[in-house]
Amino acid sequence: MKKILNYIFIVSILVYSSACDSNFDELNTNKVSATSIDPAFQLNNAIIGSAYSTGTLIYEIGVVQQIVSPNSGLLTGANYNQDNRGVTDDSWQAYYRNVIKNTKDVISQIKEDPSRENLYHMTRIIQANAYMVLTDTYGSVPYFEGGVGYSQQIYLPVYDSQQVIYTDLIKELSEASAALNPSGRIETADILYAGDIMKWKSFGYSLLLRAGMRLSEVDPTTAQSVVQQAFQGGVILTNSENASLKHDPNYTNPIGNLLNATEASNFYLTEPFVEYLRSKNDPRLPAIAITYVGAKSGPEQTPANGTYAADVHVGMPMGNDNAGAVKAASDLGLASFYEFAQADRRRLAKNTAQNFLVTASQNYLLLAEARQRGWITSGDVESYFNAGVRAHMLQLGTVDEGSSIALGEIDAYLSANPFDSSKAMEQIGMQYWVSSFLNGPEAFANFRRTGFPILQANPYQGREVEFINRLTYPNSEISVNSENVQAAISAQGADNLATKVWWDK
Structure with a gap:
């Protein structure tokens, strides 16, 4: 009898276990958790990540002598012209983690998908912008192998020279801008231009114009060709087309957030x-x-x-x-x-202020320079110059109504400060400096390229260099990816603030 009872007990357990296991996989599958994400949302993450980091306030904006802090410690940077690797890595970390990682992943997913062709080219443009900031800031950086640790398991990427990077950036911007198709799928989830393909085209060609002008001193023949191509393609020429990140209380402007918090x-x-x-x-x-x-x-x-x-x-x-x-x-x-x-941290520097990547004002001033150089033949230098000044003054009011400038004041300013052809390059450079206020990476790059504005060296007695020409590589790269970092340093020059990037002549 005891054996029979044991047998019945074992059978009961087996039957019960079988019943419990029935539909186990289905019952333990989360039916509301996403198993994939639309790559358009990844592009949005990359766009948000393109906002200038707080480190640009300590270095790039300070280098061009617009804003400085007298404080040391974490705020040591262009105020003392000293190397502070706790800050110089800000743009590196921000762009590789928040932009490049996402853009490389999106491109790998949709490159061969004709239904997402526009999204593919939009992503190439955002990626090109990020890489332009990175290489202008540091010089040689991981480009072809950068950001593919997850998709290709390349954890120690090789560094590419700035000359090689710019050659590919120009190719990417040229191809992507031309290939954007207004008749194709409209990516309505896009937070930059709400899927407006013509505005994306203008953005791409604007970055191409910027890339061409970067080469003005190192390769003027290529620079002229690229600038002409961008101009013919059509660049941003109205403030309504400006490439700007519209921040809100959920996604605040990093610089504005810093200036409205502990560092106010x-x-x-x-x-x-x-x-x-x-x-x-x-x-x-x-x-x-x-x-x-x-x-x-x-x-x-x-x-x-x-x-x-x-x-x-x-x-x-x-x-x-x-x-x-x-x-x-x-x-x-x-x-x-x-x-x-x-x-003013309650107007232009508020934490919901727009972050401008490319503006009509900057483009007009670059076109004024290109016309002065004879690289384009349409329009005249003075008209482009005045349009650039006017566009920036009007742009301020789009950030905050309290910073609006009346049309009469703009006209009075242009009348009192007329364009002088004998000082064309200086005037254009000075206005580009003002027009790029709070756009640290661009102001820093144009200052090195043109020599304008004309600034006196930082007189701080403990300075390491008279002028900062680039930022230093992150300590994390030096310790983890040391072989490739050392190869880049050997080719480029010492990893310090004095070494110049390739196009800085």
Whole structure:
């Protein structure tokens, strides 16, 4: 009897186990969790990731002497002309992790899918923009093997020279811009242009124009050919076409976020920038700046004592640490260095401010230079120049209504500061500097290419170089991908702030 009971018990367990296992896979499958993602959303992640990192405020924007901080530690950078590898890696990490990783994956998924042809070419354009920033910042970088650790298991990518990278960037931008098809599928999920293919074309050709102009000193023949191609393709020439990231409370502007948080009272407009705008009676100074009159501390920088008045703004002199800034403020009769002018964090530097990748103003000024060089034959230099100045002044009002400049003020400025053909390149370069305010990577690149604006070397006594020409490689790359990094350094030059990138002649 005992054996029979044991047998019945074992059979019951087996039957029960079989019943429990029935449809087990189906029951344990999450039917609401995504198993794939539309590559259009990955492109959106790459677009969002294209916003300029906070590190550009410490380095690139400081190099061109628009904004600096007197503080050291994490904020050491162009304020002291010293290497700070805790910050120089910001753009590297941001672009490889948030842009290149996504664009390379999207391209690998849809390259052979004719139904997503437009998305493929849009992705190539965003990727080209990211790589242009990376190579302009560091020089040689992983290009062909960069960002494919997941898809191709290349974890130690080879570095490519800037000359090789630019050759391929020009090819990519030329092909992608030309191939975008308004009759093809419209990618309505696109957060940059809502799938407007003609605007994407203009964006692509605008980047091609920028790439061509980068070669002006190192390969003028190729530069002229590329610029002509971009111009004929059609570049951004209205503010409604500007390639800008529209930030909101969920996806904030990194620079604006920094200036509205822990570092709100630590960054100031520089003396060279403020004085240039003031010397021209430029209406952009009150549109950009705010001074907190009588402020002796950060908490005293309140809207109640803030003023936009141009005659009140005083820029912080270059080359000061915290103690130096205290003395400089005292020498100028200010209550403290907290009374130096700042980029207004409630208008242009708010955390929801747009992040401009390419603008009509920048394009007009590049076309003015191209016309001056004789590389294009349509239009005249003065008209392009004036259009560039006008477009930037109008652009400020698209960021915040409080920074709007009246048409009458714009006309008065152009009348009082007329274009002078004998100083064409200088005037164009100076206006490009102002037009690229808060676009650190582009202002930094154009400054090195053209030599404008004409700036005095940072006088800080502990500086490592007079002018910063590139940023240094991340410590993580040096320790992990050391063989390829050393090969790049051997070919390019020392991994320091003084070494020039290929096109910087």
